[in-house]
Amino acid sequence: MFRVAIVGIPNVGKSSLFNRIIGQRKAIVEDIPGVTRDRIVSTAEWRGVKFEVVDTGGYITGDEDKFAPYIRKQVEKELELSDLFIFVVDGKQGLTPLDKEIANILHRTEKPVIVAVNKIDDPEKEKLAYEFYELGFENIIPISAIQKLGLAELLDKVVEYIPEYEKEIQEEEEKEEKRDYIKVAIVGKPNAGKSSLINALLNEERVLVSEIPGTTRDTVDILYEKDGQKFLFLDTAGMRKKSKVDFGLEFFSVGRTIEAIEKADVVVLVIDANQGATEQDTKIAGLIQRRYKPAVIVINKIDTVDKKTLEKVEKQVRERLYFISYAPIVFTSAKTKEGLDELLEKIVYVYNQAWKRVGTGQLNRAIKQIQNLRQPPTYQGKPLKIYYATQLEGKPPAFLLFVNKAEGFKENYVKFLENNLRKLLGLENAPIKLIFRGKEEEKDK
Numbered sequence: 001m002f003r004v005a006i007v008g009i010p011n012v013g014k015s016s017l018f019n020r021i022i023g024q025r026k027a028i029v030e031d032i033p034g035v036t037r038d039r040i041v042s043t044a045e046w047r048g049v050k051f052e053v054v055d056t057g058g059y060i061t062g063d064e065d066k067f068a069p070y071i072r073k074q075v076e077k078e079l080e081l082s083d084l085f086i087f088v089v090d091g092k093q094g095l096t097p098l099d100k101e102i103a104n105i106l107h108r109t110e111k112p113v114i115v116a117v118n119k120i121d122d123p124e125k126e127k128l129a130y131e132f133y134e135l136g137f138e139n140i141i142p143i144s145a146i147q148k149l150g151l152a153e154l155l156d157k158v159v160e161y162i163p164e165y166e167k168e169i170q171e172e173e174e175k176e177e178k179r180d181y182i183k184v185a186i187v188g189k190p191n192a193g194k195s196s197l198i199n200a201l202l203n204e205e206r207v208l209v210s211e212i213p214g215t216t217r218d219t220v221d222i223l224y225e226k227d228g229q230k231f232l233f234l235d236t237a238g239m240r241k242k243s244k245v246d247f248g249l250e251f252f253s254v255g256r257t258i259e260a261i262e263k264a265d266v267v268v269l270v271i272d273a274n275q276g277a278t279e280q281d282t283k284i285a286g287l288i289q290r291r292y293k294p295a296v297i298v299i300n301k302i303d304t305v306d307k308k309t310l311e312k313v314e315k316q317v318r319e320r321l322y323f324i325s326y327a328p329i330v331f332t333s334a335k336t337k338e339g340l341d342e343l344l345e346k347i348v349y350v351y352n353q354a355w356k357r358v359g360t361g362q363l364n365r366a367i368k369q370i371q372n373l374r375q376p377p378t379y380q381g382k383p384l385k386i387y388y389a390t391q392l393e394g395k396p397p398a399f400l401l402f403v404n405k406a407e408g409f410k411e412n413y414v415k416f417l418e419n420n421l422r423k424l425l426g427l428e429n430a431p432i433k434l435i436f437r438g439k440e441e442e443k444d445k
């Protein structure tokens with residue numbers, strides 16, 4: 001999304017302007033490595049166009065020598081990330097040397113800069129804004145964040161700079177939001193039974209099934225409805241691993257699997273009960289997990305193995321694919337149609353889990369409880385601590401944890417935290433994301 005950064009020296013009214021622009025929307029704290037202060041971000045909308053606004057404020061006021069480097073760093077970081085800058089200055093106070101310093105940094109980018117001369121509470125005083133032409137920017141707009149003056153003019157200017165294609169993407173996304181179906185990617189090794197499963201579901205031979213691995217060619221997306229719930233099964237071409245195939249073709253197919261995984265809301269990984277989880281399954285599961293995709297593992301062809309074997313296979317799959325433990329396992333047979341209803345149920349279930357939000361109180365109680373179960377290890381001779389956690393917007397569920405030393409949290413404890421959080425928050429089948437924010441990063445670096 002088009003990103004607009006509000007920059008400026010302390011106390012000019014950046015936060016006041018930010019709050020005016022976002023209105024009733026909720027702002028979140030953004031996690032950007034290498035940034036010294038928190039970024040507050042929110043979406044905003046003006047004349048039907050959405051964009052992202054960032055408030056870069058919150059410096060320690062007082063000693064100018066001390067905060068000047070922060071500001072420089074903040075603005076410099078934002079030069080890469082943002083598409084447009086609202087450079088807020090204080091019309092009452094007039095131009096300061098630090099304003100000039102920020103202007104110099106902003107002049108290094110080709111990106112548009114709009115100077116908002118704030119605190120012009122009285123339209124009569126608009127000429128106070130003229131002095132800021134000295135900063136060398138074309139767009140100078142007098143505003144009053146408090147009196148709500150000049151805001152329409154400012155936002156019109158912002159929207160003017162948002163490219164047409166951004167607006168088109170937004171229209172597409174809006175359509176997406178309104179869609180009432182779950183996009184499902186069925187992935188897995190050749191011959192695992194992907195097309196047979198789809199056929200069994202659709203109850204008709206619409207997908208080509210063959211004994212020869214690698215014959216599900218150029219499949220199209222299939223829309224399917226059951227009990228009022230719609231599913232869109234995405235391109236089902238599996239991973240090709242044929243000895244005689246040259247590298248290029250194989251690579252292309254992996255690419256297709258990745259594409260399907262990325263497009264999907266839920267990924268179904270089909271494993272052949274006769275083989276259990278193979279190296280290729282491990283790879284595919286890794287692709288799914290790294291993208292934090294809700295997933296269901298299917299052990300297919302259960303009509304061909306006995307119960308004992310099946311138990312062994314389940315255990316083997318769990319062990320080998322331990323890193324994707326959030327994915328429930330469903331046993332199916334495309335031949336007898338066993339397990340198909342359960343598969344659909346699970347798809348809906350994991351989809352809903354990925355949208356779940358938990359209260360901050362519940363989350364922090366859970367964090368405390370987990371720490372009581374097992375204290376975080378020590379790092380560089382000091383005990384690691386988690387102070388506070390909050391859930392971020394969007395899916396999958398992501399949690400921002402404020403800790404003393406972010407780099408001290410290693411895989412072992414992170415996995416322990418993750419697993420227990422899932423249990424305590426009722427997110428057993430959601431891929432959750434933990435982001436650690438250290439105290440060190442908050443202070444000067």
Ligand SMILES: Nc1nc2c(ncn2[C@@H]2O[C@H](COP(=O)(O)OP(=O)(O)OP(=O)(O)O)[C@@H](O)[C@H]2O)c(=O)[nH]1
Pocket residue numbers: 008009010011012013014015016017056057058059061118119120121143144145146147
């Ligand atoms: N008169 C007047 N005061 C304003 C206006 N906008 C903001 N202020 C005041 O200016 C002061 C600073 O406002 P903030 O929005 O906190 O400024 P900031 O730039 O975010 O400050 P930092 O967080 O220190 O970077 C507050 O006392 C506001 O009430 C305005 O339009 N007119």
Ligand SMILES: Nc1nc2c(ncn2[C@@H]2O[C@H](COP(=O)(O)OP(=O)(O)OP(=O)(O)O)[C@@H](O)[C@H]2O)c(=O)[nH]1
Pocket residue numbers: 188189190191192193194195196197208209210211212213214215216237238239300301302303304332333334335336
């Ligand atoms: N007994 C039995 N055979 C099955 C089952 N599911 C699939 N098969 C058989 O396994 C073979 C491969 O099935 P496909 O559906 O073509 O497998 P695929 O995963 O789509 O394979 P590719 O197109 O190569 O990616 C076919 O001979 C199917 O008849 C099942 O549940 N039970």
